[in-house]
Amino acid sequence: MRRIRAAFTAVIAVLVLWVPMALADESQAPITVTDIAGREVTINAPVKRILLGEGRQLYLIASLDKEDPLSRVVAWRNDLIEADPATYTQYLQAFPKLAKLPAFPGQENGLIEIESTIVHKPDVVLLNLEAMRANEDANYIEKLAELKIPVLYIDFRHYPLKNTEPTIRLLGKIMGREARAEEIIAFRHAAMARVTDVIARAKPERPRVFIERIGGYADDCCLSFGAENFGKYVELAGGHNIGSDVLPSTFGQLNPEQVIAVNPEHVVVTSADWEAYVPGGHWIPLGPGADPKETHRKLEWFTTRDAYTDIAAQKARNFHGIWHQFYNSPYEFFAVQQLAKWFHPELFADLNPDATFAEYHRRFLPIPYRPGYAVSLSGSAD
Template sequence: MPRNIKVAALSAALLFSAVFPALADKVTVKDVTGRDVEVEAPVKHVILGEGRQIYFLAALDKENPFQHVVGWRDDLPKADPETYDAYLAKYPDIAKIPTFGGMKDGTFNIEQAVALKPDVILMNVDAKTATEEAGYIEKLAKVGIPLVYVDFREKPMENTEPSMRVMGKLMGKEQLAEDFIKFRSDAIKVVTDKLAAEKPKAPVVFVERAGGYSDDCCMSFGNENFGKMVEIAGGKNMANGIIPGTFGTVNPEQVIASNPDQIIVTGGMWEAFVPGGAWVGVGYGADMKEAKVKLEALTKRPAFTGVKAVEDRQVHAIWHQFYNNPYQFVAIQEIAKWLHPDLFEDLDPEATFKELHERFLPLPYKQGFFVSLKDE
C-alpha cells in the first residue's frame, strides 16, 4: 500500500475513534438480590440512589470518586455533613450534581433520572419493595437504563463483599475491589482469630441506634448490622432474640432487666434533622469533648437507671454511619477493644482507619469517630 494511502487510512481511523469512541463492553453482574443485570462497563455515568453510596464508590476511585456521578440522593449533607463538607472542599463541583429524593418516600423523580442518561442506577436493597411497587425497573429497562442493587445496611456482614465486587466490575476496578476486600477481611480476622484462641466470656452489650435523635428509647439492632458486629467482636447482643430482623425497638424496661455490661450508642452530627438534639455528634473531625458531654447526658435517662454499664462507665459512642458503608471492620475492631481491653491492648482501630484512608480514600484521616466515658 502506498505511503499516502496508509497515512490517509490512519487519519480516517483516528477521526472515527474521536467521533465514535470505543463502546464499553457488555458485562453481566449479579446484584445482591440475585438478579443478573447487563450493563455496559466500565460505566461512565452513574446515579447514586443514596448519597452515602459515595463511601464505597470512593474506595474504588481515590483521585475523584465523583467524576462519573451524574445524580445522587440528597441525604449526605444532612446525614453526614462533616464528610460532605470535606468532599465539597476538595471537589467544589459536587454542589452542582443534580439531587433526588428517595425511592421509599416516593420522591424519586424517574423522568429526571432518565434525562441524565446514566449507564446504571445504584439502589440500596432496602428500597427494593418501593422500587418494584412503582414499576421502576421495567420503566427504566424500556429506555435502556439498568438498575443494580447493593447492600451495606440490611445484611452488611453478608453483602459487603459481593456489593464491592459488583462495584469493582461496574467501575472496571475489579482488582482494587479485591484489594479492599482483603484489607477488610484481614482487619476482621485480627479480632476473630484472637477471640477463637482465647475464648473470653462475652459481655452483654446494648447497642442503642441513634440515641438522643428523638425522645423515645430505644431503637436497636437484631442479628445483623451493629448487632452482628458486637457478636463478631466478642460480645452478646442484648437485642438479639428481642428484635427478629436487622432493625427494631426494645422498651426501657427490657434494657433495665437485661442489665447490660456495656452500652454502645450510635451517633452523628444531625443538626439538619434534629436541631439542638441530644444526639452524640461523633464523625469525621468531630469535637470529642462535646460528644462526651452529650453521651454522659444520655446516661441520665430512665432506660439506663441502675444499669451496670452506666455504673461502671462502660458507655461508648460510635459513628452511626458505620452501619451503612464497607468500613464497618473498623467498628468491629473498636468494639472488640471496648469489650476486651486486655485481650486487644495492642489493637489500634484508629491506625486501621488511617491506613484505609491512606490506601483507598481521597480524604485524609481525621479522628472523631469514637468516644467513651471510660476514657477519663
C-alpha cells in the same frame, strides 16, 4: 508520484478502519452482572455515568476511584449532605465541583425521582436493597428499562457482613476497577481478622451489650439492632448483643423494662451530627473532626435515661458512642475493632482502630483521616 499517492491512500484507508477499532477498545461494551438482589442485569461497562440512589454510596465509589470519584457521578440523593455533613465538607474541599452536582431529595423508602433520572441519562442507577419493594410497587425498574437505564441493587445495611464484599466486587466490575476492589476486600479481611482471630483463640467471656440505635435522633427508647448489622459487629467483637435474643430482624425496638431486666454491662449508642434533622437534639456529633469534649458531654446524657437505671453499665460507666454511619458503609471494620477494645481492653491493648482507619484513608480515599468516630465514658470519673 502516483505510487506514492496510492500508498498514502492505502495508509489512510487502514487508519480509517483502525482508529475506530482502537477507540472501541477504550469504549464501553455490554456485560451481564448479578446484583445483590440476585437479578441479572446487562450494563455497558465500564460505566461512565452513575446515579447514586443514596449519597452515602460515595463512600465506596471514592474508595474504588480515589483520583476523581465524582468523574462518573451525574446526580445523587442529598442524604450525605444532611446525614454526614462533616464528610460532605471534606469532599467539597477536595472537589469543589461537588457543590454543582445535581442532588435530589429522594424518599426514605428509597424511591427516586424518575424524571430527574431520565434527564441525567445514567449508565446505571444504584439503589439500596431496601428500596426494592417500593420500586417494584411503582414499576420504576420497568419504566427505566424501557429507556435502557439499568438498575443495580447493592447493600451495606441489612446484611453487611454478607453483602458488602459482593457489593464491592460488583461495583469494581462495572467501573473497571476489579483489582482495586480486591485490594479493598483484602484490607477489610485483615482488619477484621485482627479481632476475630484473637476472640477465637482467647474465647473470652462475652459481656451483655445493648446498642441504642440512632441515639438522639428521636426521643423513643429503645431502638436497637437484631442479629445483623451492629448486632453482628458486637458478636464479632466478643460481646453478646441482647437485641439478638429479642428482635427477629435487623432493626427493631425493645422497651425499657426489657433492657433493665437483661442488665447490660455495656451500652453502645450509635449517633452522628443530625442538626439538619433534629436541631439541638441529644444526638452525639460523631464523625470526622468531632470535638472530643463535646461528644463526651453529650454521651453523658444517655446515662440518665430511665432504661439504664441501676444497670451494670451505668454503675461501671461503660457507655460508649460510635458513628452511626458504620451501619451503612464499607467501613464496619473500624466499628468491630473499636467495640473489641471496649469489651476486652486487656486483649486488645495494642489495637488502634484510628490507625487502621487512617491507613484505609491513606490507601483508598481522596480525603485525609480526621479522628472523631468514637467516644467512651469507661475509665472516667463520675
